[in-house]
Amino acid sequence: MGTPAAQDAGPRRVPRPRADALRNRERIVTAAREMFVEFGPFAPLDDVARRAGVGNATLYRHFPDRDALVHGVVLAVMSSVNDQAERAAAEEADTFDALVRFAHAAAGERIGALCPMLSSGFDGHHPELVAERARLEVSVQGLVTRAQEAGRLRTDVAVGDLMVALSQLTRPLPGVGCLDIDQFVHRHLAIFLDGLQAPARSALPGKAATLEDLRSDP
Amino acid sequence: MGTPAAQDAGPRRVPRPRADALRNRERIVTAAREMFVEFGPFAPLDDVARRAGVGNATLYRHFPDRDALVHGVVLAVMSSVNDQAERAAAEEADTFDALVRFAHAAAGERIGALCPMLSSGFDGHHPELVAERARLEVSVQGLVTRAQEAGRLRTDVAVGDLMVALSQLTRPLPGVGCLDIDQFVHRHLAIFLDGLQAPARSALPGKAATLEDLRSDP
Amino acid sequence: MGTPAAQDAGPRRVPRPRADALRNRERIVTAAREMFVEFGPFAPLDDVARRAGVGNATLYRHFPDRDALVHGVVLAVMSSVNDQAERAAAEEADTFDALVRFAHAAAGERIGALCPMLSSGFDGHHPELVAERARLEVSVQGLVTRAQEAGRLRTDVAVGDLMVALSQLTRPLPGVGCLDIDQFVHRHLAIFLDGLQAPARSALPGKAATLEDLRSDP
Amino acid sequence: MGTPAAQDAGPRRVPRPRADALRNRERIVTAAREMFVEFGPFAPLDDVARRAGVGNATLYRHFPDRDALVHGVVLAVMSSVNDQAERAAAEEADTFDALVRFAHAAAGERIGALCPMLSSGFDGHHPELVAERARLEVSVQGLVTRAQEAGRLRTDVAVGDLMVALSQLTRPLPGVGCLDIDQFVHRHLAIFLDGLQAPARSALPGKAATLEDLRSDP
DNA sequence: TATGAATGAGATTTCATTCAT
DNA sequence: CATGAATGAAATCTCATTCAT
Structure with missing residues (x-):
């Protein structure tokens, strides 16, 4: 006490998570992400723990139930995706090329695996999630807006x-890799991106989907 | 034996299914299709039976295990889709319009629900499945080929x-309808179809997927 | 159809529980009652099932969770106790003797084992429970009232x-039978019953407890 | 060694427990007593530690397992009860009044919470327990004997x-306070004490229970 | 020494599948 | 043939206890 280190914080309040605990948490999220991509969001948690190399109860210490783990994985994926978006915006000259690069990068990040996770009990209002979505707003929304302003992206679509x-x-496709979908992903993405380029060949039904529409419970 | 009734078949060989059994089978497939669409291919079979209004053991009499039931549903969906393809080919003048109409019709038939079912243990060599795929070969492949020959469909894609x-x-999206995906389906389909029109704006990575590639275990 | 048996009931609605299912249910309640008496209301349900000679899932078919099972056991005990009360009232001439006989009989029915069960999540408003309590009202309340009117029971106590x-x-005492409490029960009961006889030697603190006070959530 | 400080004991033999360790032990026993009264003797030890405001491992340092903790709590309760007995004997003139006062005081000390603890693995021969029982012998046994000799307590009962x-x-009653038993305790105690006064109205079944009978494994 | 973290064993509960009516 | 009931295997989650900081 009285040392400089003790000045800016109360005495050992929130005593900084231990290094090994942080590493375990990281490993669990990584393992869960892989398992969820491969087997869907109902992969047995014991298997997740085993893949992470920890006991099952350790997993439950960090994530009290499956939803909490899903939440953690969703955050991790969104964070990676946002990173990709920012990088694409920064490094790509052409506005549509930036979008294309981002899309393929996000595919590489397995963003598609998010979909089934959103079906689980999911708190769309969780602060961390809101924050990450705000970041998405800035980065991906920026990509879309700039491409539209440059006339490179049809204007009847939204982010x-x-x-x-x-x-x-x-x-x-959860389950064993019969019919490996991965080999087709980038093809179909490319076709879709082609369809996104202006001018529109066909009128689109429905209304453009904003980020708000992606909230779980609006 | 020897009686007129026994002529075309041995005694009590394939004794012609009773009418109510046939109706039960039909109801089970319908219920399973709805449940699989809503909750994914792992919906509890007891729930499927309850929705069909039959006892669980009745379900198991018709479909010995989950894979058999999935098989039945896949066949039913493929059959509907093939119907749609034939109708579109017959009634639509423009070759690309026919494709577009077919695509939206197939979306209405919930063809997307097939994907997760393909993950189950799935016998791609089953005769009925082979037959239905042959029908697909004729109908959808025909749509694609004609549109390509007419220059209405880019040639670097396959059926x-x-x-x-x-x-x-x-x-x-299995689970409750948070984030109702259905409202977006036809928009995105339209964009993708735009991307399918010739000429190609971008070179596609990978190789075109044939019907053969869709076999579960190639 | 058209038979007399089919007249008074709709066609196979609530098709009368099967004999073996009823027997199983009975066996489960009996086993649970014994286990709860011996190990308290948190005895492992698998052990209850094993003692009943059925699979664990059978137990869960009859009682979806522990509370349901506890509910069933409580009803069974209350029913036995009510039987004892009615018999004592019918067969015992002296009003206080009837109370004494009932008390010792209820002790034999292990009524004390009810107490810890009431701690579990417990629906005091369940119809069956309300009915059984009404029966208690008639029988035990009757015993008490008559003894008080005959001047054999102090009037500052209630049922x-x-x-x-x-x-x-x-x-x-849950757990192994170290310190077997059973050998003392009837002694202490006799002393308490002595204290119940009029006239009161001491003024009692608090207010008399009615049956209403025994409701879980009043 | 050889220094003055080491005279009365070998080097660092029983190095006198630190003040904070003692305080922790005290807090743990208090917390455990409260938790055991409220939730029974199987309250999660982590919860006990949390209520005591210490880490779980600290609890385990002081009490290697649940039985040790139960042992500590039982000793604490017995000690309090003995205190009450001695005070009642010293301050109350009438011998039966002393018993009455002691009984209600012991009820206030939650002596009833001891019962379920005796079910745990429990070493009745532990020296500390033997000592505390000896104290009980002197104090409560004394109360009983004196009241009996004064003709104020029926002679067919024992301590x-x-x-x-x-x-x-x-x-x-463990669990949430539905049916709060506490409001009735002193009433029933008073009735029982009435029944304890001489002369006996009824012959008691069984044999009087001595302190020896309360040993866990006789 | 005190602590948060880790762990495995066990309890509850669900569900695909088989059995008996 | 149709059905409700039964079952074991597996999944989720808890908790007493040990480890490492």
């Missing part, structure tokens, strides 16, 4: 359309 | 590309 | 006092 | 009867 179709087209 | 993307884009 | 003290004094 | 009935009548 939600891009995200949903991107996710659907890249959704994995 | 497998259409079927897979069509299925993926229309896949339902 | 709730009797039931609670009777239950408490005869509560089993 | 074990008093202790067991007293404990049973004041046992708490």
Whole structure:
């Protein structure tokens, strides 16, 4: 006490998570992400724990139930996707090329695996999720807006359309890899992106999907 | 034996299914199709039976296990889809319009629900399935070929590309209807179809998917 | 159809539970009652099922969760106790003797084992429970009232006092039979019953407990 | 070694427990006593530790397993009860009044919570327990003997009867406070004490319980 | 020493499938 | 043939206890 280190914080309140605990949490999220991509969001949690190399109860310490784990994985994927969006915006000269690069990068991040996770009990109002969505607003929405202003992207679509179709087209098929969908993903994405270029050949039914529409319970 | 009734078949060989048994089978397939669309291919079979209004053991009499039931549903969906393809080919003058009409009709038939079913243990060599695929060969393949020959469809895609993307884009989200995907399906399909029109704006990665590629275990 | 048996009931609605199912249900309740007496209301349900000689899932078919099972056991015990009360009232000449006989009989029925069960999630408003309590109202309340009117029972106690003290004094000690409480139960009950005889030697603190006070959530 | 400090003990033999360790032990026993009264003797030990405001491992340092903790709590309760007995004997003129006062005081000390604890693996021969029982012998046994010699207490009961009935009548109902038993405890105790006064109205079945009978494994 | 984290064993509950009426 | 009931295997989750910081 009285040391400089003790000044800016109360005495050992929230005593900084231990290094090994952080590493375990990381490993669990990684394992869960892989398992969910491969077997869907109902992969046995014991298997997730085994793949992460921890006991099952350790998993439950970090994530009290499946929904919490799904939440963690969704956050991780969204974060990666946002990273990709920011990188694409920064490094790509042409506005549509940036979109294309982002889309294929997001496919690589297995963004399609998010879809089935959203079906689980899911709190769309969780602060962390709201924050990550705000980041998405800035990055991907930016990509879309700039491409539209440059006349490179048809104006009857919105960012939600891009995200949903991107996710659907890249959704994995849970279970064993009979009919490996991955080999087709980038083809179909390319076709869809072609369809996104202005001018529109056909009038689109329905209304453009905004980010708000992607909220679980609006 | 020897009686007129026994002429075309041995005694009590295939004793012609009773009318109520046939109706039960039909109701089970219908119920299973709805449940699989709503909850995915792992919906509890007892629930399927309850929705069909029969006892669970009756379900098991008609379909010895889940795979058999999935098989039945897949056949039913493929059959409906083939019907739609034949109708579109017969009634639509423009070759690409026929494709468009077929695609939206197939989306209405919930073809996307097939995807997760293909993950189950699935015998791609089953005679009925082979037969239905042959019908697909004639109908949808015909739509594609004609549109390509008429210069209305880019030539670097194949029928497998259409079927897979069509299925993926229309896949339902299992669970409660948070984020109702259905409202977007036809939009995204329209965009994808725009992308399918010739000439191609971008070179497609990978190779075109044929019907053969859609076999579960190639 | 058209038979007399089919007249008074719609066609096979609520098709009368099967004999073996009824027997199983009975066996489960009996086993649970024994286990709860011996190990308390948190005895493993698998053990209950094993003692009943059925599979665990059979237990869950009859009683969806522990509370339902506890409910069933409580009903069974209350029913037995009510039987004892009616018999004592019918066969015993002296009004206080009837109370005494009932109390010891109820102790033999292990009424004390009810106490810890009431701690579980427990629906005091369940119709069956309400009915059984009404029966208690008639029988035990009758015993108490008559004894009081005959001047054989102090008038500053009520039926709730009797039931609670009777239950408490005869509560089993869960776990192995170290310190076998059973050998003392009837002694202490006799002393308490002595204290119940008029005239009161001491003023009682608090207010008399009615049957209403024994409702879980009043 | 050889230093003055090491004279009365070998080097670092029983190095006198630190003040904070003692305080922790105290807090753990208090918390455990409260939790056991409220939730029974199987309250999660992590919860006990949390209520005590210490880490779970600290609890395990002081009490290697649940039985050790139960042992500690039982000792604490017995000690309090003995205190009450000595005070009642010293301050109350009438011998039966002393018993009455002691009984109600013991009820206030939650002596009833001891009952379920005796079900746990319990070493009745532990020296500390033997010592505390000896103290009980002197204090409560003294109260009983004196009242009997004064003709104020029926002679067919023994101190074990008093202790067991007293404990049973004041046992708490674990779980949430539906049916709050506490409001009735002192009523029933008063009735029981009335029944304890001489002369006996009824012959008691069984044999009087001595302190020896309360040993866990006789 | 005190602590948060980790762990495996066990309890509850669900469900695909078989049995008996 | 149709049905309700029964079953075991597996999944989720809890908790007493040990480990490492």
